[in-house]
Amino acid sequence: MNTRGGTATRTAAFSRPSGRLRLPVSLRLPAHRASSATLGAAYPFLAGRPCTTGALVGMDAMTGGPFCFDPWALYATGELTNPNVVLAGVIGQGKSALAKSLAVRAIATGRRVYVPGDPKGEWAPVAEAVGGVVVRLRAGGTTRLNPLDAHGADPDHAHGPRLRLLTALAETTLRRDLRPAEHGALDAAMTTVEHRPQPTLPHVVAALAEPAGSSRRAGGTTTSALAEDGRDLFHGLRRLIRGDLAGLFDGPSTQVLDASASMTVLDLSGLGSNDEALALAMTCASGWLEHALAGATAKRWVIYDEAWRLLRSVPAVRRMQAQWKLSRAYGIANLMILHRLSDLDAVGAAGTEARALADGLLADCSTRIVYRQESDQLAATQTALGLTAPERDLLPALGRGTGLWKMPRRTHVVHHHLTGAELALFDTDAAMREVT
Ligand SMILES: Nc1ncnc2c1ncn2[C@@H]1O[C@H](COP(=O)(O)OP(=O)(O)OP(=O)(O)O)[C@@H](O)[C@H]1O
Ligand SMILES: [Mg+2]
Known part of the structure; x- marks a missing residue:
């Protein structure tokens, strides 16, 4: 596509005291033509793209056009070097809502979704709405998974x-x-x-x-x-x-993972705020995942909501990274949700093997979506993601549901559009609005 930088002739108009418009001077400027690729590099926010593949995410804030995303399609065309995504933003900005939309809209096109750990229990209604499966693990409950x-x-x-x-x-x-x-x-x-x-x-x-x-x-x-x-x-x-995890992983499984289910959610909200229990449960569940996916052919999102809690456990990160390496073989796109890029620092100090694992996870995410960041995170975010100065300066001003989408060859500012039904289903603010 050739895009014109403007009309071939720009005419300057001056208002005269009489009120009549006169055209005393004509400026003849040559038209500027460039390919979409060149314009995309020179004006990354302004180069619109047709929205022909993937789920509609929302509106491109710079072009006003629709923005669609399908990591598999973009990987197939060579635009992405891997289908994985990292999504970072301060609390309450709509990260989970975006992940849920991507999941639900992808299911409509035949994809599958696996949420290997939902510490807040907010994915269960979503899975139920799309006819998926919710596996609830809690001490004293009736569900048991045998990791072996x-x-x-x-x-x-x-x-x-x-x-x-x-x-x-x-x-x-x-x-x-x-x-x-x-x-x-x-x-x-x-x-x-x-x-x-x-x-x-x-x-x-x-x-x-x-x-x-x-x-x-x-x-x-x-x-x-x-x-x-x-x-x-x-x-x-x-x-x-x-110990405190008795009854969850110490006998034959009470549930079989159905690889054909549209969405499978492991609800870990019953484990409370214990990060170690969360890491253990997700490690056990990852054994299931490997087994279920070995023969599966459908493309699948694997969504790590609240992944920052998992990053405190080096063995969990090690397992996560091993699974990400297999993602292309299994047709998986991983989505890792953090608050800030410095959450990755929690894995280990610079120079350690643990830190290299965390850096590897980030390097394995071709698509980086950044929602609002606190001002003390700007420099670190810029360095970690290779943002330009204007991209960095946007971050503290982003509103709820709006994010910077950074891909290897292009950047967009996208406002995620939620339908009325999605808003009702994804609402995590209800408790905040209740008047007692
Ligand atoms: N694009 C959007 N348009 C309108 N409302 C939105 C949008 N995105 C999210 N919301 C609303 O904002 C609230 C918070 O969203 P969400 O739970 O997704 O935030 P979050 O970033 O995941 O927060 P946390 O870090 O606490 O997990 C929800 O009630 C949701 O309905
Ligand atoms: Mg969330």
């Missing part, structure tokens, strides 16, 4: 994924990386229990306390040495059986 049953259908390939999952769970409860000897002890315990038709965490914990004599993977270690190596693991994993 996900790969039960294929025992030959189950050992590695189960071991990685157990490692992440143990590292979360112990709040440290496992030592080499502990990896060996966990490996031996898993080997002991995996011949069972339905291995569970209590089986693993029992095998850690009393290692079997003939464990092939023990590699010549004595059983008493294995028991010694697995002592901390035993106590760490026992928390999932006897």
Whole structure:
């Protein structure tokens, strides 16, 4: 498309005291022609684009035209290097509302949505409205997930994924990386229990306390040495059986994940404000996800709302990153919701492996959506996302529902439009407005 910078002739008009309009001087300026790509680079806010693919998000605040988004389509055309999205903004700006709209509108075009952890319980009504599934996990509840049953259908390939999952769970409860000897002890315990038709965490914990004599993977270690190596693991994993998370992950699953469901939400609001419980629950649920998606073909959003709470757990971030690496193979677009980019700093100090993981997550998000930011976050946001100065200066002035959409080759300021039905369904402000 060629876009004209203006009419070929610009005529300057001057008003004379008599009130008549006269044209005393004509300025003849050459027309300026450039391709859409050039204009898009020179005037990123002004170059409109046709809205032909993807779900309608809202209005492009600079062109007044519609703005659509489909990460798979943009990835297919090479505009995005990956389909993942990071969305950051201060509280109450409409981040979750945008994620819910993207989800619901994508479902209308045959996509699926998975919310592997909903700490506020605000996604359940959305899932119910689209005929999806809500899995509610709470202490004393009736729902139980077995993190080890996900790969039960294929025992030959189950050992590695189960071991990685157990490692992440143990590292979360112990709040440290496992030592080499502990990896060996966990490996031996898993080997002991995996011949069972339905291995569970209590089986693993029992095998850690009393290692079997003939464990092939023990590699010549004595059983008493294995028991010694697995002592901390035993106590760490026992928390999932006897501690505050008892009854949630310590037996056969009461629910099967249906990969064909339009939306599946893991409602974790019953776990309260315990970030560690949240990380453990999401780690357990990630085993499910891997299993369910292995044979699935539909494109899928995986939405990490309130991801900043997960970023406090290094093993959870490590797992998240491993799953993101697989996202293209599974046709997944991940959406990670933060308050500010500096939430990523919570993972670890600069130079550490943990921090590299967090930076990797951000690097794996080709689309960056920034809602309003506090002024003390502007410099860090600009650096982290590579924003230009005018883009940075916009951030503190953005209103609710309006965000800066930064993609590798173009930037938009988009006002997200909610329909009346969506407004009612996505409302998280009701409690604030109630008059008592
Ligand atoms: N584009 C929009 N137009 C009109 N109202 C909106 C829009 N986006 C969000 N809202 C309303 O603003 C309120 C807060 O939105 P939302 O819960 O999505 O914010 P949030 O950024 O996710 O907040 P938090 O950080 O607390 O999770 C909701 O009641 C929602 O209905
Ligand atoms: Mg929210």
